[in-house]
Amino acid sequence: MWKYPQVSGTWIRQLFFTLPLFLGLGGIGCDMLREYLPESDTSEPPMELVKFSPEIAVEVLWSAKVGKGGKDHYLQLSPFVIDDRIIIADYSGQVSAFNASTGEQFWKLKLDLAITSAGGGDGLIILGTENGLVEALNGEEGSKVWQTDLSSEILSTPSVDDGVVVIRSVDGLVYGLDASNGSRLWVYQYSIPTLTLRGTADPTIADDKVIVGLPGGKLVALSLKDGQLLWERTIVAPRGRTELDRLVDIDSKPIVDGGYIYTVTYNGRIAAVWLADGDIFWTREMSSYAGLNVEGNTIYVTDTEDYVWALESRTGASLWRQSKLLRRRLTAPIPYQNYIVVGDLAGYLHWLAKDDGRFVARLQIGKAGIINTPLVVNDVLYANSEEGVLKAIKIASGSKVDS
Secondary structure, X not given: OOXXXXXXXXXXXXXXXXXXXXXXXXXXXXXXXXXXXXXXXXXXXXXXXXXXXXXXXXXEEEEEEOOOOOOOOOOOOOOEEEOOEEEEXXXXXXXXXXXXXXXXXXXXXEOOOOEEEEEEEOOEEEEEEOOOEXXXXXXXXXXXXXXXXXXXXXXXXXXXXXXXXXXXXXXXXXXXXXXXXOOEEEEEEOOOOOEEEOOOOOOEEEOOEEXXXXXXXXXXXXXXXXXOEEEEEEOOOOOOOOOOXXXXXXXXXXXXXXXXXXXXXXXXXXXEEEOOOOOEEEEEEEOOOXXXXXXXXEEEEEOOOOOEEEEEOOOOOEEEEEOOOOOOOOOOOEEEOOEEEEEOOOOEEEEEEOOOOOEEEEEEOOOOOOOOOOEEEOOXXXXXXXXXXXXXXXXXXXXXXXX
């Protein structure tokens, strides 16, 4: 029988099930948490996979071992692209670069770092560590460019644009660093509630603004140049009698599309916000920490129960909901041709049709879970598992690709 800690309330059960050590305890004691953890376990297991008739065939183009993975740390170390290279890092300090098309390994480094965050841009690989160290590498050859110290652990993916590295530490600071040497250009500080989710939303850079989702349900826009606060909006206000009830963090990356910012909170709302001034266009009830993606007129989002939703982007109205993957610890959906793809706790990738959410293909890349949203580059999908396996996957030649 599948077991995980039984706690009071569906939402917190999901937290403990999906994310060990996911709660950040900013001053809250263990005794307080124990009252929410009854001794018995009556929680439901992940939903069994349903059978279906595949409509497309998918094939693995290449596969690589990319370290030991981060299974015991629950780190979202996703692959990313620097020029024509797929870059991926591992908690143990391994950083690898592969040819995106062939899987040929250009180089591999073993650094004496506990890597908890990795991203890049403008030819740089930016690594964050559990002790607050930031190291920049040359994306072409992996050589060290600079190193600097921040105040605490770094869990969010760094962003790079226009010569500025934007990176967050878990103690409530957002930094703008000079991409050429790592020096501090600016620092923005925000308050942290007593109880938060373990993790910080990745910053998004758009139109010379840094968009940051905060614990407590707020969204802010900072100037990329100097870090000045341009606007601040409350997507959902904390409510309820206990700190657990009032937990409404934005824990996934805000997505910018067509002049709008789309963001979703835990235990709160999904919203469309004007990029220019932060005015809220629409909101609706939704809870998610996996996150969302946007394509055309449709938002795709995975909620905390592991329903996958398609919403109309200009109104938030529901288009469809896939309910056959409950409690499978899904990633955010990623659009891929006429489909969307989500990964799950057992190493499966699920292809869903964009028009109605039906299953069209499934592939298991390994027995360990997939916690990172897959990456799509030039019609190839890249997915990595918690056991340190990276695979490049494509719809097989001759498969039907038009829904």
